[in-house]
Every structure is written in structure tokens, then in C-alpha cells.
Amino acid sequence: MHSAYKMKKYITTILIGTVIFYGSGLAQTIDKISLKQVNIETSIYGKLFGTLTLPENTTKKTPIALIIAGSGPTDRDGNNSIMKNNSLKLLAELLAKNGIGSVRYDKRGVAESMSAARSETELRFENYISDAKDWINWIKINNPHSKIIVIGHSEGSLIGMIAATENANAFISIAGAGRTADVILKEQLVSQPKLIKDMCFQMLDSLKIGKTKDSINPILFSLFRPSVQPYLISWFNYDPQIQLKKLKKPSLIIQGNNDIQVTIEDANLLQYANPKNQLIIIDKMNHLLKLVDGDRKANVDTYNNPNLPIAPLLIESIVKFIKSKYVMH
Numbered sequence: 453m454h455s456a457y458k459m460k461k462y463i464t465t466i467l468i469g470t471v472i473f474y475g476s477g478l479a480q481t482i483d484k485i486s487l488k489q490v491n492i493e494t495s496i497y498g499k500l501f502g503t504l505t506l507p508e509n510t511t512k513k514t515p516i517a518l519i520i521a522g523s524g525p526t527d528r529d530g531n532n533s534i535m536k537n538n539s540l541k542l543l544a545e546l547l548a549k550n551g552i553g554s555v556r557y558d559k560r561g562v563a564e565s566m567s568a569a570r571s572e573t574e575l576r577f578e579n580y581i582s583d584a585k586d587w588i589n590w591i592k593i594n595n596p597h598s599k600i601i602v603i604g605h606s607e608g609s610l611i612g613m614i615a616a617t618e619n620a621n622a623f624i625s626i627a628g629a630g631r632t633a634d635v636i637l638k639e640q641l642v643s644q645p646k647l648i649k650d651m652c653f654q655m656l657d658s659l660k661i662g663k664t665k666d667s668i669n670p671i672l673f674s675l676f677r678p679s680v681q682p683y684l685i686s687w688f689n690y691d692p693q694i695q696l697k698k699l700k701k702p703s704l705i706i707q708g709n710n711d712i713q714v715t716i717e718d719a720n721l722l723q724y725a726n727p728k729n730q731l732i733i734i735d736k737m738n739h740l741l742k743l744v745d746g747d748r749k750a751n752v753d754t755y756n757n758p759n760l761p762i763a764p765l766l767i768e769s770i771v772k773f774i775k776s777k778y779v780m781h
Contacts, residue, residue: 484508485548490555492590496582498568502528502557505544510553512597515774518587518620519544519556522606522627527563528556530605530740531758538758539740540605546762550771553598555587572679577611577686584615592619601774604628606714606739609722613696613703622702622779624770627714627739630721634660634688652676659684693725702778703729706769708737710744712751730773737763 486506491499507514519540525532530540544554560583561569570579584602591600599621604612609628616623629636634656641652651669655676658665664681676684696703703726707719716733723731736743741762742754754760773779 485545486510490590492586494560494568494583494586496560496568496570496579498560499565500557500560500568500583500587501564502555502587503544504553504555505548506553507548507551512595513599514551514553514595515599515601515780516591516595517547517552517554517601517603517624517774518584518591518612519554520584520602520604520608520612520615521556521559522608525559525562527558535756536758537740537742537755537760539742539762542762543603543741543767546767547770550767552601552771552774553595554603555591557583557587559583573682575683577683577690580611581614584611585618588615588619599774599779601779603770605741610690610692610695613692613699614690616701617699620701622704622774623699624704624706624773625696625719625722626706626741626766627708627711628692628705628718628722629714630692630718630725632688632691633684648672660688693721696722696725696729699726702773702776704769704773705729705731706734706766707732708734708739708741708763710736710751711739712748713739732765732769734763734765734769737766741766 484507486508488504489501490504491501493499521528521530521540528540529538531537540556544556547554558565560579588600588602591598600619601622601624602612602616602620603624603626604610605626606628609625613623613625637656638653641649644652648671651672655665655672659681662685664678664685666678668676668678705719705722707714707716709716719731719733723729736745738744738751738754740755742760743763744751744754
């Protein structure tokens with residue numbers, strides 16, 4: 453086999469799949485939970501669609517959480533075309549059963565929000581921050597007496613901690629990175645063959661200082677194609693530790709010790725950013741909020757198991773934090 457083909461095979465293993473699972477979004481009542489399709493006209497352009505999940509006995513002061521999905525083409529339920537785990541859907545429904553409402557939404561260019569897609573060349577990390585802020589404003593306008601809590605999962609943690617500086621009352625990070633994206637990408641690439649690793653590191657260093665490159669080795673095109681470089685530059689600009697330090701609001705950091713994508717070190721870094729932040733490590737919880745016993749294969753298998761419940765301690769921790777005097781005062 454030609455060496456270039458082998459190198460291309462290596463590099464494509466770190467990429468994330470595309471296309472998304474579509475939910476019905478019809479208003480209904482399930483186990484004393486109200487689900488309603490909602491949408492907003494964004495401040496950039498296009499509509500974003502989501503689901504408002506509320507307890508049956510909603511009051512004017514029912515707290516409302518904005519749930520922000522992680523990286524890649526992830527829909528409001530936490531799914532994409534190659535995996536259905538319903539992690540965020542389960543989170544929203546369990547919160548409602550504990551008296552906490554939520555809004556979760558399809559990201560720009562995903563599922564029902566597909567029409568709001570921007571071209572890859574135009575897309576910037578700031579677009580996702582702006583969208584989250586627009587949803588927070590929507591909650592504030594439609595639920596003026598409610599406390600607003602931003603819950604960000606994975607990449608949504610970084611988006612959420614920045615968006616939460618305005619109009620939100622508290623922030624929760626679940627499986628959020630504690631380092632800049634370029635550092636994490638280098639960590640993911642370190643096991644690649646030396647030639648690929650060196651080329652990737654050079655490219656990452658260039659993008660980190662804002663320099664794009666038009667001529668890209670075909671082996672690296674899937675990760676560093678010219679059209680995606682401006683987005684990567686905008687993403688690399690944000691350091692989670694710096695952003696969380698700026699957030700002068702009650703914050704909870706949650707991390708599972710069986711997460712194969714984000715480390716406990718990341719959670720510790722977020723906690724160190726502001727010693728007032730609460731930190732909870734959940735035993736056996738993986739990146740998709742599920743409890744896992746067994747090896748890496750058993751862990752990965754949960755990524756496509758929508759029937760597996762999320763960790764009970766996750767819900768207990770979030771509910772306790774939101775209902776605490778630090779948030780509800």
C-alpha cells in the first residue's frame with residue numbers, strides 16, 4: 453500500500469461524522485413533562501429551532517437551563533447521523549422531572565436549523581457564541597421571572613461560559629475542555645506517524661498566530677482545508693481558563709472519570725480558574741454522560757445506545773446546584 457494512502461488513513465481517523473438525526477419537535481406531554489417546539493430569529497441570520505422542556509406544574513419562577521451541545525454536527529438531543537445516544541434529551545427530561553425547565557437546540561446548519569447554515573469559509577466560533585446569547589435572551593424575554601442557567605457539554609462548555617456573561621445567573625460545564633483547542637488537537641495527534649504529526653503541529657502553530665496556508669498537503673486536507681482554517685483560528689483564540697475566570701457567576705464543573713475524550717486534568721484546570729467553582733468527578737461516567745464498566749470498546753458502544761440512562765449522580769448534582777441558594781437567591 454502506498455505510504456501517502458496510509459498517512460491519509462491515519463489522519464482521517466480523528467475526524468467527526470456529518471449529517472444529523474431529526475427530531476419531530478411536536479408539542480406533547482410525556483410523564484408529566486411538557487415538550488414544545490420553539491424557534492428564534494438569530495442576530496446573524498436564519499432561524500434556529502429547539503425544544504422547550506418544562507415540568508407539568510410550571511410556575512413563573514421555574515428555573516430554565518439552556519443546554520448547549522458539543523462539537524461537530526450535533527443536534528438538540530446529542531445525536532448525529534452515525535450515533536444516536538439521546539444524552540441531551542435524557543438530561544432535559546430528567547431535569548424537568550426535578551422541577552427544572554430547559555431549552556436545547558439544533559446548532560446552526562444542523563437538523564431543523566439547517567437553513568441557518570453559513571458557508572464553511574464564513575463560519576466563525578463567535579457565531580455559536582452569538583446563537584447561545586440569542587437563546588438566553590429568548591428565555592429571558594419569555595420567562596422574565598426565571599433564573600437562567602447555561603449548561604454546556606464538551607465544546608458547548610466553552611461556548612456557554614462566554615455566552616453566560618450576559619443575562620444568565622449560573623453556569624454548568626459538563627465534560628468541558630480546560631485547554632485551548634489547538635493544544636487538545638496536538639494531544640490527539642501525538643500518536644500519529646511522525647511525518648503527519650510534524651506537519652499537523654506546524655499547521656496548528658501557524659493557525660494559532662492567525663496565519664492561514666493556501667497550499668495544503670492532500671494528506672491534511674480533511675482537517676486543514678483552506679475553507680475551515682478561519683474557523684479554527686477563531687476557535688483557537690479562546691482559552692477556557694481565561695474565559696471562566698472572567699465569569700463572575702456561580703459555576704459547577706462536572707467531569708466523568710471514564711471519559712475518553714476529555715480528561716480530569718481539564719476539569720481541574722477549569723476549577724483552578726476560579727477556586728469558587730464547584731467541581732464534581734463522577735465515577736464511571738463517560739463523555740456521553742453514561743456509566744460504563746469495561747474496556748474502551750464498551751465505552752464506545754454507549755455512543756450509539758439511546759436506551760442507556762445517563763448517570764444518576766449527574767442529575768442529582770445539577771439539580772442540587774441549581775436549587776441552591778447560590779443560584780436561586
